[in-house]
Amino acid sequence: MREGAAEGGRPRLEARGLACVRGGRVLFRGLGLAVGDGELLLVEGPNGAGKTTLLRVLCGLREPEAGEVRWEGLPLRRAGMAFRASVVYVGHAPGLKDDLTALENLAVAAALGGRVPAIEPREALERVGLGGRAHVRAGALSAGQRRRLGLARLLVRPAPLWVLDEPLSAVDRAGAGLVADLLRGHLDAGGLAVVTSHAPLGVPGERVRVLRLEGAA
Amino acid sequence: MSAGAAGAFGALVRRDLLLAWRRRGDRLVPLAFFVMVTALFPLGVSPERAVLATLAPGVVWVGAVLATLLGMDTLFRSDLEDGTLEQMLLSPLPAPVLVLAKVLAHWLVTGLPLVLAGPVLAGALHLPAQAQPVLVAGLLLGTPALSLVGAVGASLTVGLRRGGMLLPVLLLPLYVPVLTFGAGAVAAAAAGLPAAGHLYALGAILALAATLAPWAAAAGLRISVA
Numbered sequence: 001m002r003e004g005a006a007e008g009g010r011p012r013l014e015a016r017g018l019a020c021v022r023g024g025r026v027l028f029r030g031l032g033l034a035v036g037d038g039e040l041l042l043v044e045g046p047n048g049a050g051k052t053t054l055l056r057v058l059c060g061l062r063e064p065e066a067g068e069v070r071w072e073g074l075p076l077r078r079a080g081m082a083f084r085a086s087v088v089y090v091g092h093a094p095g096l097k098d099d100l101t102a103l104e105n106l107a108v109a110a111a112l113g114g115r116v117p118a119i120e121p122r123e124a125l126e127r128v129g130l131g132g133r134a135h136v137r138a139g140a141l142s143a144g145q146r147r148r149l150g151l152a153r154l155l156v157r158p159a160p161l162w163v164l165d166e167p168l169s170a171v172d173r174a175g176a177g178l179v180a181d182l183l184r185g186h187l188d189a190g191g192l193a194v195v196t197s198h199a200p201l202g203v204p205g206e207r208v209r210v211l212r213l214e215g216a217a
Numbered sequence: 218m219s220a221g222a223a224g225a226f227g228a229l230v231r232r233d234l235l236l237a238w239r240r241r242g243d244r245l246v247p248l249a250f251f252v253m254v255t256a257l258f259p260l261g262v263s264p265e266r267a268v269l270a271t272l273a274p275g276v277v278w279v280g281a282v283l284a285t286l287l288g289m290d291t292l293f294r295s296d297l298e299d300g301t302l303e304q305m306l307l308s309p310l311p312a313p314v315l316v317l318a319k320v321l322a323h324w325l326v327t328g329l330p331l332v333l334a335g336p337v338l339a340g341a342l343h344l345p346a347q348a349q350p351v352l353v354a355g356l357l358l359g360t361p362a363l364s365l366v367g368a369v370g371a372s373l374t375v376g377l378r379r380g381g382m383l384l385p386v387l388l389l390p391l392y393v394p395v396l397t398f399g400a401g402a403v404a405a406a407a408a409g410l411p412a413a414g415h416l417y418a419l420g421a422i423l424a425l426a427a428t429l430a431p432w433a434a435a436a437g438l439r440i441s442v443a
Contacts, residue, residue, distance in 0.1 A: 089307055092300070093299055095299065097236060099236050099240060112225050112228070112305060112310065114219075153304075
């Protein structure tokens with residue numbers, strides 16, 4: 001039995017009967033999923049299939065039209081702050097202030113975590129390869145560097161659940177290697193991840209489960 | 218408030234003040250607007266001393282309300298666009314505390330300059346000197362209430378593409394009580410009457426807004442990011 005699993009060995013993140021509607025169109029319905037410790041759920045599907053919407057539902061930014069998401073057995077709404085302390089979301093929007101430097105951005109992100117950061121923001125910048133860019137404004141960084149800065153949040157805010165929306169977009173080959181390293185380390189430590197990606201993630205296959213959204217017409 | 222919440226509150230206030238400083242040109246627009254609106258009255262109505270002195274309380278307060286409205290739409294908009302708003306809502310800290318931090322920073326940047334400029338402009342409109350302390354006290358109580366109420370409106374319209382157009386129409390009716398008590402206090406003081414009652418009412422409005430608005434705005438933001 002893997003350590004840290006919820007009582008009775010139930011997966012920590014579960015969803016049942018999820019349905020989402022956008023613009024009068026049903027994206028998916030009756031969707032169920034379960035992610036246990038050390039597992040990565042790869043959400044696949046064509047553009048417009050609702051991958052981002054599903055991710056936003058799973059991290060509690062959006063209410064599904066039907067069904068519920070449970071974290072450690074509790075519906076998200078009731079898990080509340082305990083859930084939000086357990087999730088880090090890196091979405092399409094980078095979550096960066098263009099007028100703040102890389103370091104300032106990361107310091108705010110760490111403060112919003114509400115706890116002492118796992119590692120110092122400066123050290124996190126080194127880890128994602130932005131050590132020399134600490135005092136450059138985020139607006140002056142390249143798209144790939146901004147992506148890396150967004151991913152540095154994963155390091156300063158320790159959380160068991162990572163929700164990553166296209167983490168490989170705009171990053172170069174070294175950046176993809178960095179994402180793979182981060183994910184492998186996270187899963188090896190018993191973490192969970194829900195990820196969308198069009199490129200291979202570089203994570204051992206036995207850890208990956210695939211959920212395919214077909215994009216109901 | 219836990220240590221974490223206090224730390225995040227401070228970090229957000231500092232962040233927004235730093236951002237305002239780095240874009241200081243933009244943040245001066247409401248103040249410039251305030252000055253110009255009040256300057257229109259001597260030009261448009263009458264430059265006569267007696268007329269202006271009668272108009273001064275209302276003119277300064279209307280100017281302050283309109284200037285507050287002008288900057289309100291920007292409160293959450295850039296945060297929504299760059300994704301920092303969803304990060305804020307995903308923070309384990311209570312969202313109303315974070316909203317309050319944003320409103321405080323917003324007031325320090327746009328409201329406080331209005332409080333400081335108010336007496337200068339009122340003096341230029343020949344407001345009797347004995348009414349000046351009441352004007353300052355009223356603006357000190359009233360402008361934070363305007364920012365707080367404005368945050369509720371801004372939280373609801375930030376998700377709309379043309380929210381900036383809708384917001385003034387939504388907020389102006391809600392600003393009426395602050396305007397009437399604020400201008401009423403100054404008019405009373407100018408006429409040599411006691412103004413304490415008006416100021417108490419403004420204080421009550423501020424207390425009510427400070428307790429309810431952060432929760433309402435946090436709920437509005439959750440709807441807007443969904």
